[in-house]
Amino acid sequence: MITTVLMIEKPMVPTDVDLVTTLHGEETPSFVVLMQPRGDQDRLLRALDDVAIGELGDAVRESDVPEGEDALRPARRALEHSLTALRAAGAEAVGQVIEEHPLDLLTSVVEQTSADEVVVLTAPHYVEELFHRDWASRARHKVGVPVLKLFAHAE
Secondary structure (H helix, E strand, C coil): CCEEEEEECCCCCHHHHHHHHCCCCCCCCEEEEEECCCCCCCHHHHHHHHHHCCCHHHHHCHHHCCCHHHHHHHHHHHHHHHHHHHHHCCCEEEEEECCCCHHHHHHHHHHHHCCCEEEEEECCCHHHHHCCCCHHHHHHCCCCCCEEEEECCCC
């Protein structure tokens, strides 16, 4: 059985579940899901990402999306939704919401579970990716196992 630590930012849609559960063919996957709520991230970077992909309306509404402590409750719901979807697809899945130091938690979970890989399922973050400050790029230098970055699908 392959153990994958899966970092997500939003609830997984069926296409995402299908993608990650079929990465290794017929082998039954086991996931430890880490849900990254919107934290005190730079709104300007997110707005630039929205503009870059043509989502001008999203760029304008950036200030309406909960962050920090206000983002924990939606993150817990998104995590539960994703765990339920993974289990319904036949995978083993446990998880938690990341509350502090995402890369430190990711590293410790990889070590504690003897994970085979990390998959970062994320929306495109063009500005962060350009400067290699996105989660996948940063994780590659820290976790000691292969890190795969996949783009999450829209609902």
